[in-house]
Amino acid sequence: MSQITSLMTDDHRHCDESFARAETAVAKGKWDDASAALTQFASELEGHFDAEESLLFPKFEAATGMTEGPTKVMRGEHAEMRSALTRMRDALANKDKDDYAGEAETLLILMQQHNMKEENILYPMCDSHLSGTDVANGLSERLHARA
Amino acid sequence: MIPDGQTLSYDAAPAFSTPLRFFITAPLFGAAAGAALLAAPELLDSRWTPGALAVTHLVAVGFMLTVMLGALFQILPVVAGAVIPRSGPVATVVHLAMTIGALCLAWGLGSGSHAFLAPATVLLGGGLALFVVAAFLGLRRIPVAQATPRDLRIALLGFAVAVALGITLALALGGRLDLPLLTVLKLHIGWALLGGSGVLLAAASWVVVPMFQITPNYPAALARFWAMGTGAVLLVWSATVYGELGSAEFALSAVLAALCALFAVNTLKLQRQSRRSVPDMTTRAFEIGMGSFIAGLVCVLVAQQSEQQVWPLLAGILILHGGFVSVIVGMLYKIIPFLAWLHLTQDVGKAPNMKKLQPDSPIRRHLALHAAALAALLVAASVGNAWLIRLAGLLVVAEFAFLFANIIKVLGNYRRAHAG
Numbered sequence: 001m002s003q004i005t006s007l008m009t010d011d012h013r014h015c016d017e018s019f020a021r022a023e024t025a026v027a028k029g030k031w032d033d034a035s036a037a038l039t040q041f042a043s044e045l046e047g048h049f050d051a052e053e054s055l056l057f058p059k060f061e062a063a064t065g066m067t068e069g070p071t072k073v074m075r076g077e078h079a080e081m082r083s084a085l086t087r088m089r090d091a092l093a094n095k096d097k098d099d100y101a102g103e104a105e106t107l108l109i110l111m112q113q114h115n116m117k118e119e120n121i122l123y124p125m126c127d128s129h130l131s132g133t134d135v136a137n138g139l140s141e142r143l144h145a146r147a
Numbered sequence: 148m149i150p151d152g153q154t155l156s157y158d159a160a161p162a163f164s165t166p167l168r169f170f171i172t173a174p175l176f177g178a179a180a181g182a183a184l185l186a187a188p189e190l191l192d193s194r195w196t197p198g199a200l201a202v203t204h205l206v207a208v209g210f211m212l213t214v215m216l217g218a219l220f221q222i223l224p225v226v227a228g229a230v231i232p233r234s235g236p237v238a239t240v241v242h243l244a245m246t247i248g249a250l251c252l253a254w255g256l257g258s259g260s261h262a263f264l265a266p267a268t269v270l271l272g273g274g275l276a277l278f279v280v281a282a283f284l285g286l287r288r289i290p291v292a293q294a295t296p297r298d299l300r301i302a303l304l305g306f307a308v309a310v311a312l313g314i315t316l317a318l319a320l321g322g323r324l325d326l327p328l329l330t331v332l333k334l335h336i337g338w339a340l341l342g343g344s345g346v347l348l349a350a351a352s353w354v355v356v357p358m359f360q361i362t363p364n365y366p367a368a369l370a371r372f373w374a375m376g377t378g379a380v381l382l383v384w385s386a387t388v389y390g391e392l393g394s395a396e397f398a399l400s401a402v403l404a405a406l407c408a409l410f411a412v413n414t415l416k417l418q419r420q421s422r423r424s425v426p427d428m429t430t431r432a433f434e435i436g437m438g439s440f441i442a443g444l445v446c447v448l449v450a451q452q453s454e455q456q457v458w459p460l461l462a463g464i465l466i467l468h469g470g471f472v473s474v475i476v477g478m479l480y481k482i483i484p485f486l487a488w489l490h491l492t493q494d495v496g497k498a499p500n501m502k503k504l505q506p507d508s509p510i511r512r513h514l515a516l517h518a519a520a521l522a523a524l525l526v527a528a529s530v531g532n533a534w535l536i537r538l539a540g541l542l543v544v545a546e547f548a549f550l551f552a553n554i555i556k557v558l559g560n561y562r563r564a565h566a567g
Contacts, residue, residue: 020422102502112358121228
């Protein structure tokens with residue numbers, strides 16, 4: 001696996017773990033733990049989106065000239081995930097377990113089909129177009145600074 | 148060449164009706180298999196009765212292959228970036244061909260009217276060939292570096308070999324070819340269940356299990372080499388079957404069974420390490436499936452060394468109904484509500500969440516009924532009592548009717564949300 005693919009795929013899995021912690025806490029009715037875990041998940045997810053939207057995607061677009069291509073689609077999916085996250089926050093604020101479970105399940109599938117596209121298609125394209133640049137280092141620094 | 152980025156777009160994804168038509172008709176074939184057991188319990192006397200052959204193909208082609216093809220129309224763009232050209236019309240033709248073909252095949256095998264086998268071979272052979280060609284056209288520019296896109300290709304080839312062998316068998320049964328039937332039959336089963344279905348399940352599992360059940364990844368060597376290794380052993384096994392090299396054939400069967408068990412055990416092990424502590428119905432369905440595969444593989448090996456008719460029956464029930472039907476049902480319960488959600492979000496801008504579109508409790512009841520049907524089938528096949536077989540048949544009808552009703556309910560929720 002090449003540098004960008006490997007780094008960003010690992011970060012997807014890292015976000016998944018925070019997602020699962022929040023889901024578990026809600027299911028157990030531990031609302032304070034759930035709130036802390038969801039805040040952490042949201043910050044990791046937003047940090048990941050930000051690393052892509054402000055560094056990886058612009059570099060990819062500059063290298064390929066494709067501004068209406070895959071990065072546009074991925075930005076659109078980020079927006080959908082942000083709305084899903086807002087609905088999860090609302091369900092948590094209302095202490096509504098069922099609603100949270102449904103919204104979390106929806107975000108999980110939305111997020112994973114998005115991740116599949118990035119890991120299988122977009123990141124390998126980034127690796128081939130951005131090899132020899134310092135993009136991977138820049139991404140790594142941003143993701144670590146967030147943690 | 149790198150695929151055009153537009154393939155990632157939802158716009159490039161097929162219409163809801165494209166995979167859905169496959170998912171709606173499939174449970175009806177499962178119910179038909181149950182009805183056949185209810186009407187003619189004597190068909191479980193041995194694997195060779197015409198009725199047993201018909202029931203096997205109602206499940207394997209009418210249910211399993213149909214759902215797999217429908218799902219492939221949806222997942223090829225997502226996991227491999229492959230866009231199937233003209234997927235709407237292609238899906239219509241493939242679905243019609245598979246559906247009518249499966250009916251002709253089951254009727255032809257069950258009733259002994261070989262006249263039905265000719266249209267069955269043309270429809271199933273033609274339908275699958277059209278799909279495989281369209282899928283390879285979609286995949287032709289996709290790099291083969293990742294495990295899933297590469298293994299999907301192997302599975303497509305496996306299905307093509309299985310159907311070609313099936314057509315050969317149908318021609319032989321119709322008296323048009325003079326062939327050693329048992330040899331071709333063994334090859335047909337091996338390629339259909341392992342080269343096609345087994346490899347496809349593994350290819351899907353490499354991504355589905357870690358991502359949706361939040362588990363560690365499969366061991367890298369397993370994901371990288373399992374499908375290719377299994378395919379290679381299957382080829383050598385085929386040569387020993389063709390050459391009638393009895394002991395070498397058994398040894399290679401054992402190697403194949405060990406490879407399948409390795410996949411099933413690793414899947415169960417990963418699921419135990421899932422970060423999700425909330426009970427997930429798809430995970431439960433996978434657990435039933437993997438447990439059944441392991442038990443079924445033991446029966447396959449015993450069947451090769453035993454003259455008793457019951458072992459191949461138990462192997463077939465465990466692998467088809469316990470193994471593949473379970474995991475397919477588990478995945479359908481994720482795919483259909485998600486597609487309903489996705490298309491609603493695209494069409495009207497908002498959608499009820501997935502658990503409102505498809506609540507957990509009917510899935511839980513359906514899985515319980517499915518497990519009861521599996522247990523009843525195993526007991527009925529072991530004991531051979533006609534009334535027990537009828538009861539098992541009734542449970543099979545009920546479980547597939549329940550699955551059908553659950554799918555229709557999601558569509559009802561989809562329509563209401565679309566209208567409101």
